[in-house]
Amino acid sequence: MLQKISHLNISKALVLLSLITVPAITTAHMAMNEPCPRYGNNGPNCPSPPSGQSYDYNIKAPIGTKEGIDQPLCKFSVPYEEPVAVWNAGESVKVSFMPNSAAHGGGHCQFSISYDGGSTFAVIHNVLKHCFCNGPNGGNTASVLSYDIPLPAHLPSGRAIFAWSWVNALGNREFYMNCADVQIKAHPDHSSSTQYTGPEMLVANYGADYPVIEEFNGNYDTGIEFYQQQKNITVGPSASNNSAGAGYSAKQPEAVAPEKQSQNIREAQQSLAQPFLPATQVAYSAPLQQSIPPPADAAAAPYSTPLAVAEVEPQVTHLAPAYSAISASKLSYHALPSSAPRRVYYANRHPKMRKLLSPVKHLRIATSSPRIQNSVSTERVDDGSSSSSSTNTKSTSSEKSPCANHGDMRCSKEGTGYDVCVFGKWVSMPCAAGTECSVGDNDTSPRCNWPKQK
Structure with missing residues (x-):
């Protein structure tokens, strides 16, 4: 009888715990839904990740805070083999975001384009102050989940990375970013265009070397000066060093x-x-x-x-x-x-x-x-x-033999760490204490995990 009661109590506790935690999961942060961001698994027409890559199950998480960096810009460097969208310069495109997301009171959003694999991003559209909200909003519910983004008519043809970035108004000082692989077709009136010049995408709340935009606390002009001060840069398939304006060196x-x-x-x-x-x-x-x-x-x-x-x-x-x-x-x-x-x-x-x-x-x-x-x-x-x-x-220790593909990873021979191919040479990284490197059954990427119980 006591055992039965104990089981019932445990079951009730688990149900209560699930009711408490589910809302937190379903309303976590924001993420782009369309065009499909890299390794996304919820958007329409999202392809499978490239070989050796995994779905991004933390797609709504920030890539950094004012205290430090969690992930690089765009999060992932290996693009999809084919673009997830083909866009015509001069037209408007729909950009949508996942429902049941936390808008953190709105904030500043930018939509940017890169032609050099994500090294430089030029802004094509801003939604400042009240992104995801219809005006000032002290709450956490997004009232706007899609935007029609006008593509500049002078965008050149070519493979590009389309980026959404966001500095939230309320909560921890964070920086969000998703990237999508797209194909741009030049406008008929500007078919010879090879470059686009626009403001450099602002990166903030992203470690010690970037500006901090503090919590808005009702003042939605907070941080606007950083966006206004961004210099123009030039991007495009033929843009040398993708730079224009003061502060950049044109020499590679x-x-x-x-x-x-x-x-x-x-x-x-x-x-x-x-x-x-x-x-x-x-x-x-x-x-x-x-x-x-x-x-x-x-x-x-x-x-x-x-x-x-x-x-x-x-x-x-x-x-x-x-x-x-x-x-x-x-x-x-x-x-x-x-x-x-x-x-x-x-x-x-x-x-x-x-x-x-x-x-x-x-x-x-x-x-x-x-x-x-x-x-x-x-x-x-x-x-x-x-x-x-x-x-x-x-x-x-790691082998000093050359490696073929930059970015390849493997577990070390000892299993206490993993090796990364960096410009033709293996570089060793240790796993955290108590963990060991292993490769999952359905994933070719090595991971540092707790040892399996035997």
């Missing part, structure tokens, strides 16, 4: 000669282990202690620029203070100039560590959060040097 970075890579890595390892200079000073990558007067445009730099990983020559630059040492991979380290486009990929919030792989133009590792200390490791370069990386990181 040159690759570091192979014989200089080992030297740059040693210098970076030594300098990374030391405290950074204030952001108002500049330094060469070696030695870091040798400061020099700031460049003429130092005061005009819009945001501080952290140390980054890229295959380019070291340059004089501003350094942000909140970054610590990482071990070196077969990439050269340098600090990006403050005028460089702020398109970056983060290995952040371990054990997620996702999207380091795709495409790794620049890698920033923010260490303002204690959760990612001692969590980043990369393959050491066997260059004959006895110098080692900071003891704050844990290196794991």
Whole structure:
């Protein structure tokens, strides 16, 4: 009898728990529904994810907050093989959002276009202040779930990425973004158009190097100045560096000669282990202690620029203070100039560590959060040097054989981590303590999971 009562009580508790949790699940955040965002599984005409990829079951989640970065812009770098929509420049297109979503009081939305795989986005339409709402709304229910977005007539033909981005009015200071793979057909009157110029998409509430738009608290002009200050950029299949206006350099970075890579890595390892200079000073990558007067445009730099990983020559630059040492991979380290486009990929919030792989133009590792200390490791370069990386990181071994496809992943031989193919070389990442790398039955992507009970 007691056992029967116990079972009944447990059943009632489970039912009560489900009633409590279901509303929270069904009203979580916002996400684009049409055109189908990458790896979406709810929108009309959503294809299966590309080979090796999984559906995005957290599609409504923000990609970052003012405290840090959860995922890179667009979240996923591997596009669908075919566009999910074909649009004609000069026409209006319908963009809809998932029902039963939380509008967080509205906020600022932008709709943008990229022709370079998502490195740069130019805005084609704004819905500021009251996105998802008909005027000021202190509640959480979205009253507007679709918009007719006018496509500029000068958009050039080609494969493109259409992006929706959002800064919410109420709640945690977050940044949302979904991206869709589309095909643009040029307007008949502008068939020779090869470029489109528009404001650069604003990225805010996305870690330490981006502006913070505070909670609106009834003032829907909050953060508008950031949108008004965005410079124009040029995008398109033929847009060199996709830049226009002040603050961008038209020169593409040159690759570091192979014989200089080992030297740059040693210098970076030594300098990374030391405290950074204030952001108002500049330094060469070696030695870091040798400061020099700031460049003429130092005061005009819009945001501080952290140390980054890229295959380019070291340059004089501003350094942000909140970054610590990482071990070196077969990439050269340098600090990006403050005028460089702020398109970056983060290995952040371990054990997620996702999207380091795709495409790794620049890698920033923010260490303002204690959760990612001692969590980043990369393959050491066997260059004959006895110098080692900071003891704050844990290196794991990996094969030094070349890899074919940038972005490929595999579990390490020991099963304690996983390897990522970065520009032809395997880079090792550890799993969190107590977890091990494994591949699911229906998924080719390695994951760090708790060991299965035997």
